[in-house]
Amino acid sequence: MATQTQDDVDEVVPGREWASELYRIANDQFDRASSLLDLDAEFVTRLSEPRRSLVVNFPVRLDSGRVLGLTGYRVQHTLTMGPTKGGFRYGPDVSLGECAALAMWMTWKCALLGLPYGGAKGGVRCAPSELSVAELERVTRRYAAELIPVIGPDRDIPAPDMGTGEREMAWFMDTYSQMVGHSVFEIVTGKPVVLGGTTGRREATGLGVVYVTEAVCERIGLDLREARVAIQGFGNVGAVAATELYAIGARVVAVSDHTAGLVDPDGLDIASLVRWVEANGVLDGYPDARRVGSADVLEVPCEIVIPAARERQLTDENAPRLQCGMVVEAANGPTTPEADAILRERGILVVPDVLANAGGVTVSYFEWVQDHQRYSWDELDVQERLRRQLRAAFGRVIDAADRLSCDWRMAALSVAIERVSEAARMRGIYP
Numbered sequence: 011m012a013t014q015t016q017d018d019v020d021e022v023v024p025g026r027e028w029a030s031e032l033y034r035i036a037n038d039q040f041d042r043a044s045s046l047l048d049l050d051a052e053f054v055t056r057l058s059e060p061r062r063s064l065v066v067n068f069p070v071r072l073d074s075g076r077v078l079g080l081t082g083y084r085v086q087h088t089l090t091m092g093p094t095k096g097g098f099r100y101g102p103d104v105s106l107g108e109c110a111a112l113a114m115w116m117t118w119k120c121a122l123l124g125l126p127y128g129g130a131k132g133g134v135r136c137a138p139s140e141l142s143v144a145e146l147e148r149v150t151r152r153y154a155a156e157l158i159p160v161i162g163p164d165r166d167i168p169a170p171d172m173g174t175g176e177r178e179m180a181w182f183m184d185t186y187s188q189m190v191g192h193s194v195f196e197i198v199t200g201k202p203v204v205l206g207g208t209t210g211r212r213e214a215t216g217l218g219v220v221y222v223t224e225a226v227c228e229r230i231g232l233d234l235r236e237a238r239v240a241i242q243g244f245g246n247v248g249a250v251a252a253t254e255l256y257a258i259g260a261r262v263v264a265v266s267d268h269t270a271g272l273v274d275p276d277g278l279d280i281a282s283l284v285r286w287v288e289a290n291g292v293l294d295g296y297p298d299a300r301r302v303g304s305a306d307v308l309e310v311p312c313e314i315v316i317p318a319a320r321e322r323q324l325t326d327e328n329a330p331r332l333q334c335g336m337v338v339e340a341a342n343g344p345t346t347p348e349a350d351a352i353l354r355e356r357g358i359l360v361v362p363d364v365l366a367n368a369g370g371v372t373v374s375y376f377e378w379v380q381d382h383q384r385y386s387w388d389e390l391d392v393q394e395r396l397r398r399q400l401r402a403a404f405g406r407v408i409d410a411a412d413r414l415s416c417d418w419r420m421a422a423l424s425v426a427i428e429r430v431s432e433a434a435r436m437r438g439i440y441p
């Protein structure tokens with residue numbers, strides 16, 4: 011057999027393991043930001059791919075007795091900044107490439123906010139709406155058990171994401187605790203308050219979206235109470251953002267979930283919509299608004315569009331039709347690079363995801379700190395610290411945008427990449 015050389019190794023396409031549309035987007039953004047910084051090639055290589063990833067296949071017994079084979083993932087993007095942090099999601103499209111992209115964005119988000127974490131993300135490819143509560147519990151407990159080799163309260167701390175919430179975090183925490191023999195509240199964040207969760211975590215991402223939007227509006231001289239807002243997604247993030255905006259007097263003219271879009275140019279009654287969803291599960295069937303398609307809400311005339319559903323919703327197809335002045339990215343990766351370029355050209359301001367939805371991980375950090383201290387803060391304290399931390403991050407973005415003459419996405423990523431590469435340089439290379 012011919013001896014293999016390093017040249018043969020290089021024949022393998024780098025990054026092929028992570029290949030996915032979302033990873034292409036994350037990498038495209040990273041490449042553009044690192045070229046603005048003239049980042050040393052060593053750090054480009056080290057930061058463009060995840061440091062560690064785990065793929066697990068495991069069986070779960072359904073209520074019917076049938077056994078379902080599921081695939082789960084956990085990707086840790088960088089181990090330079092401390093333990094890794096990021097949610098885990100349940101969905102039929104969850105993949106290694108998607109988790110790799112989301113883990114990278116978590117690194118930038120944590121670094122921009124000055125949190126002592128690298129980024130991680132995970133998930134299980136499944137259809138949660140087709141599983142019973144008992145089945146979801148078995149999926150969560152088995153997934154937690156499969157992750158034991160790579161997680162820990164000072165190694166990698168999961169949190170909720172799409173399709174997961176407090177309930178799953180409680181099961182996850184309990185499973186980890188059973189395995190190590192004592193309660194370890196700080197293994198996950200986003201838990202119920204009675205199990206070491208923090209007040210304010212459930213609302214944190216949506217509330218953070220509103221705090222950032224307020225800061226941006228002050229900066230550009232727009233009165234948020236006069237603004238019309240359209241929100242795609244009515245889950246953990248979208249419904250809370252809608253409720254907060256409604257509470258401060260903004261006019262929420264459109265909302266959607268995966269079942270329906272609802273429009274009322276005079277402003278929707280968000281309190282009534284929240285009650286409807288609590289009773290019916292979805293927006294579909296709500297009587298007091300004009301019905302449109304789920305994606306159509308992005309195109310209604312308004313000042314602010316908030317995509318808060320899922321990735322890749324603003325594309326080169328619909329970006330030319332947006333009728334707003336500003337997009338606030340509550341979801342992760344909602345804008346493709348092609349749409350980003352169109353929005354830039356059209357003068358539509360984009361508040362990037364790594365800033366706009368960073369409220370979630372920031373309050374997760376507060377929860378972890380409180381768990382470690384065995385000391386709880388009150389809600390006002392949490393909200394005030396959150397507002398301060400997000401405003402400080404926005405200040406860093408504005409400064410970098412001025413210094414580098416770039417848009418806010420590139421500015422936010424530059425601040426983060428500079429911080430992480432500086433830490434990597436100072437730590438050096440082992441051995």
Ligand code: NAD
Nearest residue numbers: 172173215243244245246247267268304319341342367370
């Ligand atoms: P969720 O599962 O609670 O809600 C998602 C919502 O989006 C649901 O209302 C769903 O019906 C809707 N949706 C799904 N597909 C849609 C479509 N095609 N059109 C319109 N609506 C659609 O999830 P979430 O926790 O609110 O997360 C939403 C986004 O925010 C995700 O991108 C997630 O990664 C990001 N995010 C969440 C958090 C958090 O703390 N939950 C933190 C940071 C970022």
